[in-house]
Amino acid sequence: MDLLAKRASLMSRRINWFVERLCVALMVLLVLDVWLGVLVRYVLPLDWTFTEELARYLMIWMALLAVSCGVAHREHIGVLVFFERFPPSMRKWLAVLFDVIAFAFFALIFFYGIGFVERGFGRYTMIAQIPKGWPFMGVPIAAVFACCQLALVAVHDFFAGDGVAAADRVEI
Template identity: 30%
Template structure:
């Protein structure tokens, strides 16, 4: 339990810093795009693609982070009507469903997507980087969601 708590804090710190870096790069990239387009009448092709990939990474990692903070979007009107015992049962059930989804869709499905795109050698059009590296965020986010859901269950039990 203590080890899980320390891992939780470490992963949070690393993820927070990584997302700040991604967001900072996204801001610099978009500002450079606007500057070059309107002041230099030239628009580098890689800036749009980098912004898209950064937003994908930021969104999926942010989703995992919010799962860990229990701040993801919920409709909890009915949940708030439950007794404390039923709230615990509902939380365990919900987190188990989240683990199942993250494992099947994000870890297994995302892992297959990464493997196939790397195996086929697909490259992004402007940056010429393997698309498997871009898609790598799907299984990574899935793994983080599974970890955070296990942590959330351990806090309830």
Template identity: 25%
Template sequence: MSKVDVIFNKVLKILEWIMIMIFALLVLDVLFQVFSRYLLGKSFTWTEEFARFALIWMTILGAAYLNGKKQHLSMDFLYQKFSSSNQKKVAVLIQALIFLFALIVMVTGGLNLVYTTLHLEQLSGTLRIPLGYVYAIMPFSGFLIMCFSLYHIFNIYNTKEI
């Protein structure tokens, strides 16, 4: 296994643990909200906002993770009809399109969103944290997706993997 493969697997493992931690915090947050509302008779407003932010982070990080594992949603009926050499070309094209989407929408657009919200000093309603920190997951995940796409293109060219 090459150094790149080792780094790739470590990044995926770290992503797994980050998502597990976010999910655990989300579960604890929702359980605390239910406990406080029904047993204490008091509802804390910050728990709903935290749950929303945790779900956003988990979803966007999950998209990067699934891209890295090549388990993202795809419809491959037409793809399966191609010859083996054409499947390789189409696989590279798909990864290139994923790379471009991540670059343009997630990284460029995400950095613009983060910059704008931080510059305007927008704060979340209840937690009062800068929204730029919440939105920072978008360019981070986009960068990961770009790296994973390059890794997959490299593997398509250097192995028989499709």
């Protein structure tokens, strides 16, 4: 079972490596876009109004994708006061229960996000006049990454040989 835990951890790290770099690329684009917006507004005599809208959508995509990075490192929000009242043997099962609940939540976000995207292709952004489905795609994509990370982290924590879930090692 230790092999399964190691494979889940390796997959989680690979997915997280990709998502972290994607978030950094989006952040670089966001900073460049904001600087361009400032230059266009105060220095250059250009009428480019798309920069504000682009910055909004880049920030939303980056924030949504970063959720899976938090899940991969077990740095997402948790109430440890409740969790620490249980004996270590029960914490493993409780962590799995919390992971299943979170997985169900993100699966629902994915399911409803698909409909959100479909409806978005019938609406257009105010400034750039592109279908809103493109920016809305961040919701189901981020939910898929979060579901994958939750499943992989849960498998690792449950089958790890040390018998201690990663949530037990988190400090506030």
